[in-house]
Amino acid sequence: MLKADKREVVVIGGGAAGMEAAGQLAKAGCIVTLLERESVTGGHVKNWYHLFPDSRNSDEVIEYLARQVNHDNITVRTGVTAGSLEKNGKSIIINTSRGERIRSDAVIVATGFDLFESRRKEEYGYGIYDNVISSADLEMMFRKDSIKRHDGETPRRIGFVHCVGSRDAKVNNLYCSKLCCVTAVKQAMEVKKHIGNASVYCFYMDMRMGGALYEELYKESQEKYGIIYIRGKVSEVSENIDTRLIVKVEDTLAGRPLRMELDMLVLMAGMEMSEGGMGLAESSGLKTGENRFFAPADHHFGTNKSTVAGIFYAGACTAPMNITETISHARAAVADVMDYFRNI
């Protein structure tokens, strides 16, 4: 049995999963190196504004995560990418982008997700029409407290397209990203808070409200904010001479084609395996699933385990997850690491 207080663990990825995992490892006595390829930690959370389901300011989550990694046992290294992992006896060697070889007793891979690049659904006109934006762009507008069309006008009619890059064989993503539905509900309400007289429409295929308080939020959005839900996948978007957007959709519940003009259209970008995670999978022989995320060793009892002893997963590098689930998953990864140390 090897005691945790002598163990060195490298956590790859400084988003919510990696930061939480690092903090929990440090509290358990491990010596932790946290590698983040960007210049700052925080991952995607730092780009969001208010979080579902309770409209918590995302800065609070950032502050919490920063406290988690503020520990004597943790060295945070930004601007460093883990290129590949190799086993050396019971140790794992991490080859970094700076040419170092870092030895560790265990590795937690927390490389997270990338947002779907909306340009790939070119029929929606992202990058072509100025007033087609992504859900991430809208979060930045909320953060700047300024929701404007490209021409500086305040939009009065705003549409949300669900499932952009999710549940779509045409972009090779058959899976549901699971968070975009509730994000659309949250953002639709937020738009109404900013622009009281706006009309807001959500175009959905199925409202997947499986998380805690999601359904309640959906109901609130109808009841208190008057958000209008139209069941149909938008097939294409065009622009008229006034740069208003025209969406083509079938109102599948009414059973008739519907045309609508909008001032702004928000694409609910799905989640994909991160490029960094993909690179690590290829360089280090880590298994990925059909959805390209890391494939856990067991879907019931080992969602934090890879098929390599000593390499563990935390967070959205294994599947789309919200922040709550990510933090829980990171804690569970640490429990698995501790269990591993007790048994080697």
Added chain:
Amino acid sequence: MGDFGFTVLKERHINYDANDKSIAEYIAEREPSFRICIECGCCSATCTTGNFIRFSLRELQILLKRGENEIVREQIDRCMLCGKCILVCPRGVNTRNVILLAREAFRKSVENEI
């Protein structure tokens, strides 16, 4: 006790057990992607024919699956086979082949071949 006039309107029901699903089965056997439609309506939204006259492939395929064949028999020839629906279908259903097979199945059913 008063008679409130409540009754069962049989003509409103899809008589699922009695309905003939052989046309749908004929299509699904030959074009398995027929089974994986999620009713998103993309095909109908982008459909050139549906822009001008009543024609929704999403509607017709669900009617076939429920054995409500008569409406489909009346409308299936309205499709011009332009294939835009194939381009937009998020499930990758071979919609054009579905239509061709539906026409073939109706033709054969008239000739008592299925």
